[in-house]
Amino acid sequence: MQLRKVMEKDQDKILHEVTQSEYKYGFVTDIESESIAKGLNEDVVRLISQKKNEPEFMLEFRLKAFRYWQKMKMPEWAHLQIPEINYQDIIYYSAPKQKASGPKSLDEIDPELKATFDKLGISLDEQKHLSGIAVDAVMDSISVKTTFKESLADLGIIFCSFSEAVQEHPDLIKKYMGSVVPYTDNYFAALNSAVFSDGSFCYIPKGVRCPMELSTYFRINAANTGQFERTLIVAEDDAYVSYLEGCTAPRRDENQLHAAIVEIIANNNAFVKYSTVQNWYPGDKNGLGGIYNFVTKRGKCAGENSKISWTQVETGSAVTWKYPSCILLGNNSVGEFYSVAVTNNHQQADTGTKMIHIGKNTKSTIVSKGISAGFSNNSYRGLVKVTKNATNSRNYSQCDSLLLGDKCGAHTFPYIEVDNKDSIVEHEATTSKIGEDQIFYCNQRGIKTEDAIGLIVNGYAKEVLNKLPMEFAVEAQKLLQISLEGSVG
Amino acid sequence: MLSIKNLHANIEGKEILKGINLEVKEGEVHAIMGPNGSGKSTLASVLAGRDMFTVTEGKVTYMGHNLFELSPEERASEGIFLGFQYPIEIPGVSMVNFMKTALNEQRKHKGLEPLSSSDFLKHMREKKELVELDTNLTNRSVNEGFSGGEKKRNEIFQMAMLEPKLAILDETDSGLDIDALRIVANGVNKLKSPHNASIVITHYQRLLDYIIPDYVHVLYDGKIIRSGGKELAFELEEKGYDWLKKGITV
Numbered sequence: 001m002q003l004r005k006v007m008e009k010d011q012d013k014i015l016h017e018v019t020q021s022e023y024k025y026g027f028v029t030d031i032e033s034e035s036i037a038k039g040l041n042e043d044v045v046r047l048i049s050q051k052k053n054e055p056e057f058m059l060e061f062r063l064k065a066f067r068y069w070q071k072m073k074m075p076e077w078a079h080l081q082i083p084e085i086n087y088q089d090i091i092y093y094s095a096p097k098q099k100a101s102g103p104k105s106l107d108e109i110d111p112e113l114k115a116t117f118d119k120l121g122i123s124l125d126e127q128k129h130l131s132g133i134a135v136d137a138v139m140d141s142i143s144v145k146t147t148f149k150e151s152l153a154d155l156g157i158i159f160c161s162f163s164e165a166v167q168e169h170p171d172l173i174k175k176y177m178g179s180v181v182p183y184t185d186n187y188f189a190a191l192n193s194a195v196f197s198d199g200s201f202c203y204i205p206k207g208v209r210c211p212m213e214l215s216t217y218f219r220i221n222a223a224n225t226g227q228f229e230r231t232l233i234v235a236e237d238d239a240y241v242s243y244l245e246g247c248t249a250p251r252r253d254e255n256q257l258h259a260a261i262v263e264i265i266a267n268n269n270a271f272v273k274y275s276t277v278q279n280w281y282p283g284d285k286n287g288l289g290g291i292y293n294f295v296t297k298r299g300k301c302a303g304e305n306s307k308i309s310w311t312q313v314e315t316g317s318a319v320t321w322k323y324p325s326c327i328l329l330g331n332n333s334v335g336e337f338y339s340v341a342v343t344n345n346h347q348q349a350d351t352g353t354k355m356i357h358i359g360k361n362t363k364s365t366i367v368s369k370g371i372s373a374g375f376s377n378n379s380y381r382g383l384v385k386v387t388k389n390a391t392n393s394r395n396y397s398q399c400d401s402l403l404l405g406d407k408c409g410a411h412t413f414p415y416i417e418v419d420n421k422d423s424i425v426e427h428e429a430t431t432s433k434i435g436e437d438q439i440f441y442c443n444q445r446g447i448k449t450e451d452a453i454g455l456i457v458n459g460y461a462k463e464v465l466n467k468l469p470m471e472f473a474v475e476a477q478k479l480l481q482i483s484l485e486g487s488v489g
Numbered sequence: 490m491l492s493i494k495n496l497h498a499n500i501e502g503k504e505i506l507k508g509i510n511l512e513v514k515e516g517e518v519h520a521i522m523g524p525n526g527s528g529k530s531t532l533a534s535v536l537a538g539r540d541m542f543t544v545t546e547g548k549v550t551y552m553g554h555n556l557f558e559l560s561p562e563e564r565a566s567e568g569i570f571l572g573f574q575y576p577i578e579i580p581g582v583s584m585v586n587f588m589k590t591a592l593n594e595q596r597k598h599k600g601l602e603p604l605s606s607s608d609f610l611k612h613m614r615e616k617k618e619l620v621e622l623d624t625n626l627t628n629r630s631v632n633e634g635f636s637g638g639e640k641k642r643n644e645i646f647q648m649a650m651l652e653p654k655l656a657i658l659d660e661t662d663s664g665l666d667i668d669a670l671r672i673v674a675n676g677v678n679k680l681k682s683p684h685n686a687s688i689v690i691t692h693y694q695r696l697l698d699y700i701i702p703d704y705v706h707v708l709y710d711g712k713i714i715r716s717g718g719k720e721l722a723f724e725l726e727e728k729g730y731d732w733l734k735k736g737i738t739v
Contacts, residue, residue, distance in 0.1 A: 436541075441577040443561035444537050444570075445591035445647065446598065455590060459581025459630065 025279065029115075035094040038224065040087050042066060045194050048093050052163050052197070055170055065183035065193030072187045078321055078350040079379040079411055082292065083255075090257055092195045094225040136161055136200040136216045138229060148212065158203040159214055162230055165201035172203060176234055180263040180300045180327070188259040188294040188321075192228045196261070199229035204239035204270075213469055215244035218260075220280075220291070226257040233263070235270035237303060242273040244472055255283075255318060259294045268303030268330065273311070275468050276324075277476050280316035287346030287375075290318025297324035301333035301359075309336040310353065311467040313476040318347060323381065325354035328362035328390070335364040340461040340476070343376030343408070344484055352382035352413075357390035357423070366397040369461050372408035373484055379411040384425055386418040393423040401431040402460055404453070404484065454481035490515050490686055491536075491655055496547035498535050505531045507711030508547070513655070516683040520697055520722060521690045523708035524730050529690045530574055532708070533659040537571040538564050552654070565591075566598035568654030568685075572644040572661045579631035584643070587631045588613065588650050595651060616649040620676040638669040645676040656680075656687040662696040674699030694726035707733055 036047055045066045049059040074085070135147045136159065152159050158169060166173050183193035200216040220227045235241055245262075258280060266272050274297075283290025293316075299308035310324040326335025337353035355364035364384065372378040384395045401410035412429050434456055442452030457480050458465065465473050491513040498506040505528045513519055523529050535542050536549070538561035549556040552567060559567065579587065592612075593603040604612065613627065620642055632640050641661055648656050658677070662670055677687065677700050689700055697705075697719065705721040706713045707730070715721065715733055725733075 435577070437577045438579055440539055440561065441573065441579070442587075442591075444565050444573075445587070445651065446562050446565035446595040447591055448562050448594065451590065451594070455582050455587070456579055459579055462581035 025281070033094050033096055035091050035225065038089055038091050040090070040092060040195065044092055048195055048197060051093065052166070054166055057170070057174055058166055061178065061183070062194050065190050066195075068184055069187065069190035069194055072190060074187050078381070079377065079413070080319055080321060080348050080350050082319055085255075085257065085292070087191075089224070091225040092228070093197055095197075136214075138198055138200070138216060138218045152210070152212075152214075155208055155211070156205040157208060157210055158201065160201055162196075162199035162201050162232065165232075169201070169203070172234065173201070173232070176232055176263065176265055177230070178263075180265060180298045181261050181296050186296060189261055189296045192230065192259045192261045192296070195226075196228040196230045199260070200231045202231075202233045202241065202243065204233075204235045204241045206236040207238045208236075209239070210241040213242050213244055215246065217246045218258075220256060220258065224254070224256075226259065228258075229260050231260070231262040233272055233274070234265045235267060235272050235306075237268040237270060239267075239270045240272075242469060243275070244469060245274070245276045246279070246472075246475075255290055255292055256281075257292050257294070258317075260296070262295070262297040262324075264299035264308055266299065266301050266303060266306035266308050266333075269305045270303060271307045271309075272299065273309045274299070274324070275472055276310075276312040276314075277468075277472055277479065278312065278314045278316050278320070279479055281318075282316045282347050283318040283345065285345050287318070290347070291316065293317035293320045293322065295320075295322040297322065298327065298354075299325070299335070300327045301330050301335060301362075303333070304330040304359070305332045306330050307334040307336070309334075309338075309467070311336075311338045311464065312340070312351075313461075313464070313468070313472075313479065314339070314341040314349060314351060315479045315482075317349075320347075320349040320351055322351045323353055325356070326364065327356045327358065328364065328393075329358050330362075331359040332361045332363075333359055334362070337364075337366045337368070337382075338464040338467045339368045340371070340464045340480070341368070341378055341380075342371045342457075342480060342484065343373070343378045345374040345376060347374075347376045349377070350379045350381055352380045354383040355385070355395060357384075357386040357393040357395070360389065360391050360393070362390055362393045364393075364395045366395070366399070367463055368397075368399045369464055370399070370401040370410050371404065371457055371460070371480075371484070372401070372410050373404035375407045377409040377411070379413060381413040381415075383415040384417070384427075385415075386420060386423045386425065388419040391420050391422050393420075395423075395425045397425075397427045399427075399429045400460070401429075402457070403431065403433045451481075453484055457481075457484060490552060492548075492550045494548045494550075496532075496535070496549060497545045498531060498542045499545060500531070500542050504545075505542070505711055506535065509708075509711070509713060511706065511713065513686050513688065515686055517686045517704065518681065518700065518702045519686070519688045520700075520702035520705045520719075521688060521708055521713075522692070522694075522705060522722065522725060525692070527708045528711045529708050530659050533571055533574075533657045533688075533690055536564075536657055537561060537569060562594070563598070565651075566595045570648050570651055570653035570656045572641075572648060572656065572658040574659040574661075574663065576632045576635075576640040576644055578633045578635075580633050582631050584627040584629060584631055585613070588627075588647065591647075592650060613650065616646060619649050619679055620646045621672050622646045637664040638666065641665055641673055642669065642676075645673050649676060649680055652680075652685075654685050656685070657690070658687065659690045660692060661689070662691050662693065670696065671699060694722050697722045709734060 045062050181189050183190050204210055264272050280291035301308055308326050328335050335355050341349045341351050343349050368380045370378040380399045386393050399412050414427055438456055439452045458477050493509050493511040496506050496509040589609055702719050705717055707715040
């Protein structure tokens with residue numbers, strides 16, 4: 001009850017606070033960066049590895065990935081229209097200049113950087129954190145600061161930048177990196193594996209419940225730069241962690257590329273909850289600029305009774321190509337995918353999930369809510385695969401699409417493959433238009449049309465928003481409201 | 490308070506209202522009766538600002554404003570409330586949140602601070618008792634899965650919450666059993682004051698056993714063809730509408 005009260009209070013605050021429809025994270029930080037030249041070849045891959053002072057196994061991994069990528073072609077099966085991307089016209093490494101490499105204390109961080117994250121609502125100062133969230137802040141190609149690292153270490157939890165993990169915990173990286181998403185997986189996974197520059201690493205030892213939310217905040221700042229990061233989360237037996245990811249980028253007229261990989265491993269009885277609020281710059285009203293967001297996210301329920309739950313709120317990016325998936329390997333393991341994807345103006349999203357049932361008695365739930373407005377296109381694409389040995393497995397999928405206006409599109413591409421007879425797979429899908437009746441009903445009670453849409457859309461997405469941790473739920477509600485402003489009328 | 494002069498309105502070119510005249514003063518209760526298709530609901534919708542109807546002629550003044558210069562939400566904030574004949578469902582939006590948003594938007598319009606959570610909840614508790622509304626209904630999504638009677642009662646609850654100056658109740662009695670009818674009528678009667686007014690649109694005389702109108706108007710083919718006191722309602726109940734229609738050339 002207490003929580004509900006807080007939620008309602010926040011909802012109210014949102015409705016009052018949010019008045020401008022502009023993308024409010026579009027500012028650029030004027031900070032000196034160290035960038036390498038545009039273009040991609042083996043030397044660039046070597047240079048990135050060298051800049052990060054990586055051990056030999058990392059360079060080998062990168063080179064193998066790069067050579068594999070060179071032989072691949074960009075996938076064309078998604079319901080997306082993407083102009084040809086010139087991979088030689090992108091900067092693959094750009095780092096804000098810092099006094100020392102890998103700053104340890106807050107004082108060593110450039111005040112401009114601190115100010116940037118403050119402005120984004122992400123405080124790097126542990127003292128200012130009341131909400132119990134540990135943050136790894138990533139700007140362009142590198143991690144700027146990871147908070148609460150020491151107090152988490154007391155519990156045996158490792159939470160640090162990926163680069164640091166490569167230096168400090170090479171065995172864990174060697175063991176798990178690429179074990180869920182191999183570099184051969186797809187075009188963007190191969191590209192990322194070749195040139196990724198940083199990201200977050202999180203390891204929860206056996207039997208530990210992580211006491212605070214862990215989060216990574218990704219910020220693209222430099223122009224013409226691609227961001228390629230990796231996140232790797234390992235939860236040992238009986239461990240629990242809730243992980244959050246947020247992202248923003250400046251408003252720029254040219255498109256920028258973001259190709260990330262997230263890998264999750266959940267061992268016996270482990271539970272990993274991964275939440276994303278994706279708010280990359282979506283481009284302007286006419287479709288100029290914006291981030292191309294090509295992300296491979298996959299979790300492996302390796303142990304028995306393990307569980308991985310994805311929740312995503314996708315409001316940003318010009319193009320989104322993303323399918324957070326679960327491989328349900330352990331018997332009785334559980335996979336969940338809750339998604340709200342909003343597209344407005346000329347945005348395009350092709351997003352969904354894959355649930356691969358391999359263990360016996362495995363369960364998966366998919367709830368996808370698409371909201372399209374303006375001239376945008378929004379597709380759900382999902383695969384539910386139940387293998388022969390995954391007896392007595394269950395899946396429930398629900399895909400709803402909400403259309404605002406008559407120039408936008410909503411599409412559903414569900415793929416279902418079931419190879420045994422005693423599993424149950426259910427799929428429900430609805431498409432609806434936001435009713436003028438509903439808007440008028442709100443108007444008649446004194447609620448303006450913009451606010452009415454915010455209210456109706458938040459109601460429609462509630463089932464998913466409720467899955468988000470508190471802090472994020474509030475942020476997400478605001479975002480839904482902002483993303484759709486100006487979409488009707 | 491409300492002055493309607495020679496109001497004409499159409500939908501997709503088809504004229505529905507053909508010259509309505511009506512004066513409503515503070516403290517008054519007006520009943521508008523008439524057979525199906527006579528334009529009763531259209532009149533309610535036009536007053537509330539539904540844009541599917543086009544006003545072609547006439548003037549409506551409300552509290553000194555030209556009503557047609559106000560948006561639907563401004564009309565609401567200026568105190569016009571429409572009790573819908575078919576209340577709309579809004580899945581996922583709780584009644585509490587909906588009412589709080591509406592009430593605070595209206596307060597903002599009047600230059601008032603939003604109500605604090607505790608004041609709002611207190612206000613809501615009082616009004617719920619007034620219309621004998623089940624506590625659970627306010628925790629559910631707006632009208633979602635409500636029975637017909639619950640929806641109507643919920644309209645009266647919203648009216649109680651928003652304390653309008655002019656309430657227009659569009660066939661609030663249709664589909665109600667006698668107990669629900671009594672509760673709805675009680676709610677309306679308790680909210681009556683010398684400073685507000687209501688227009689009760691109804692098909693049957695039945696509701697007027699509970700809500701005593703000061704004036705009764707008969708709407709037929711887009712015009713008010715007869716006005717009178719409450720006794721007119723009894724006459725209609727007895728004789729039907731036909732005796733009135735006879736004198737009219739259509």
